[in-house]
Every structure is written in C-alpha cells, then in structure tokens.
Amino acid sequence: MTLLAQNLLDAETKAHEHEDQHQSQLRLWLRLLSFSALVESQIRRRLREDFGTTLPRFDLMAQLERAHDGMTLNELSKRMMVTNGNVTGLVERLVAEGLVERRPAPRDRRAQFVRLTPLGRGVFQHMAGAHARWLSVLLRGLEEKEIEIMMALLGKAKLFARGALARGELEIP
Amino acid sequence: MTLLAQNLLDAETKAHEHEDQHQSQLRLWLRLLSFSALVESQIRRRLREDFGTTLPRFDLMAQLERAHDGMTLNELSKRMMVTNGNVTGLVERLVAEGLVERRPAPRDRRAQFVRLTPLGRGVFQHMAGAHARWLSVLLRGLEEKEIEIMMALLGKAKLFARGALARGELEIP
DNA sequence: TGCCGATATTTTAGGTTTCAAATATCGAAG
C-alpha cells in the first residue's frame, strides 16, 4: 500500500471517528444561525418602522459613536468586518442624511476621517436606547448566569477559530 | 401628575433598574454577531474558492436535499427565513446552473415544486462534506459538553424570543 | 530626487436582500 493511500485511509477513518462531533458542531452552527436570524430580522424591522433606517447604517453609527474624533474609512471597515467598498456607499448615504460628516485626514491625503454630526449623535442615542430595550425582550430567556456562560463559550470558540485560521488549518484540507 | 407622566417615570425607573442586564444582553448579542460573522465569512470564502458558489445557494440546496420530492417556493422561503422574491431569484440561478428543477404543483396552479436535480444532489453532497469539515475546524474550541450547553441555551433563548414576539412584547414599547 | 512596494479609497460588475405592488389562482360563502 502506498503512503498516499495509507494517508487517505487514515483520513477516512479519522473522519468517521469524528463524524458525531461533526454532526453536533453542524447542529450548533445551524441553531446559532437560526437564532441570530430571528433576532436580526426583528431588529431590522424595528429600525425601519421606528426610525426609517437600516441595520448596517445603525452599525456604522454605533462604531463612530465611540470615537469622538472619528476614524478612518479603513478602520471602520475593519471594525464592521465588511469590505471597503461597502463602507464607501454607507457613508455616502449617511452623509446625504446629515448624520455623518467626512473631512480629510490631517497628514495623509489618501485617507479621510469620518464622524457623527451633532444631529447624528442625537439620533443615534435615541436608537441605541430602543435597540437595547429590544434586545432585553429578545434575550429575556437567558438569566444573567447563563449569559455569562454563553459569553465565555463564544469567546473561547472565537479565540480557537482565529488561531486555527492563523495556522491555515482551513486551507486545502 | 398625570397618569401618562407617571407611566413614563415608571418606565424610566424600570429602565435604570435593569440597565446592567441590558448591558450584558447587548454584549452577548455583539459577541454572538462577531463570532458568526467570522465563521460565515470563512464559509463564504471557501464555498467561492472551492466550489464557485455562494452561501445562499448552498443554503437553498441544503433545504431541498432533505425533501426528496421537493417543496414549494413558499415553504422554501419560510424555512430559509427570507422573502419570497429572494427565493425566486435564487432558484432562477440554480435552475440556470442545472442544479435545481421546477415543476408545477399537482393541484395548485399558483404554486410550483422545486427540487434538486441528480447533478444538484451530487454536487451538494460534495459541498456538504466540505462544509462539515470546515465547521469542525472553526468550532474546534468547544468540547462536546460545551456544545450541548450552548445548544440548550440557544434553544431556550429562541423559545422565549418566539414567545415574546407572539405576545407582541416588541411592539410600541 | 526618483522608484517601488504598501496602503486608503473608489469604482465596477454581479449577486443578495428587502419591501411593496402587481398578477394569478384558490376556496369558500352567498
């Protein structure tokens, strides 16, 4: 038997050994997705009905609210975990609505800073309060202790996932 | 003091009483979002690089794979938790790729059944295997026991959220 | 100074998503 064939067989065996684990991981992922889809759809609906805005716009404003002096588009896209081109369009619309303003970065003529206008800040604070209340309803099922457990597990999972990605474990397996 | 003003004050007091809880619920939600965004972006990338497809297409095929006789577009949109119009377009593209086929529903001329073609079934099984392996890497941080805990907590949270929604607790608060 | 790889942003093309309006059909009540 060739070494390659041996390795393939090993892999096959290993795969079967861990198939149950695969199953439960898949089920967890699907459950997580369906829960977050449920919550997200309600938040989107409420943002639209109550404030005439969208979740991506709210997210962008939430990022800006913490940085009083604003931040660069690039940093914004990293924090929001979306592409640069996406942020360009979002900022465009928020500027058109008067909620956000752009200004050139002081030392770097490639970059520009973007920040909330006073209007934007006021509007956001309203929305953030409502947002927190909606979440308090939608997550009512979990007690404080359970929230802590879940926070810890998600934190651990994320840490390991980042590690695996950094080691390239997801590539060409 | 008017009744309205009294109610508003009560609401205000209540809000402050529960503010810590609000905080932890918000933090949990953000952590859940950031973890699922991380996993999702990797799965999207892998589906594109390895199979030249997208997550929504994969999701649609995954729904169809369980129903051998196919299902109606409406049922599909409910299970995927997306709008009807969305499904129309997705099915259109999958039909064009030869992975899915439509046929009129037997008794209802408004509806049509949609199902995987044999090609679609074969392609999906390949993708599903890879998908499970990616998840096994991305969720490696959680032990079997922890997965069970998280499954239970998510299930509970979802149940309560559905209940709250059914009782209209998210409306005009 | 002038070149060059890296970084910040925009643009382009295609796909995804939503809502609301339009179309077609169903099923039941009169």
Add this chain to the structure above:
DNA sequence: CTTCGATATTTGAAACCTAAAATATCGGCA
C-alpha cells in the same frame, strides 16, 4: 355560479455586499 378575501409567485426599485481592478498617495531606499 360568482364574488371576495386569502395565498403563491413575480416584478421593480433601492439598498447592501463582495471581490477585483483602478486610482491616488505614502514611505523608505538607492
């Protein structure tokens, strides 16, 4: 049988999102 509210789907407009190419600038190095 006819009408009418409900259901299944499609269409249209606008937004969101991505990847990849294009543009502009930076910063270091010869």
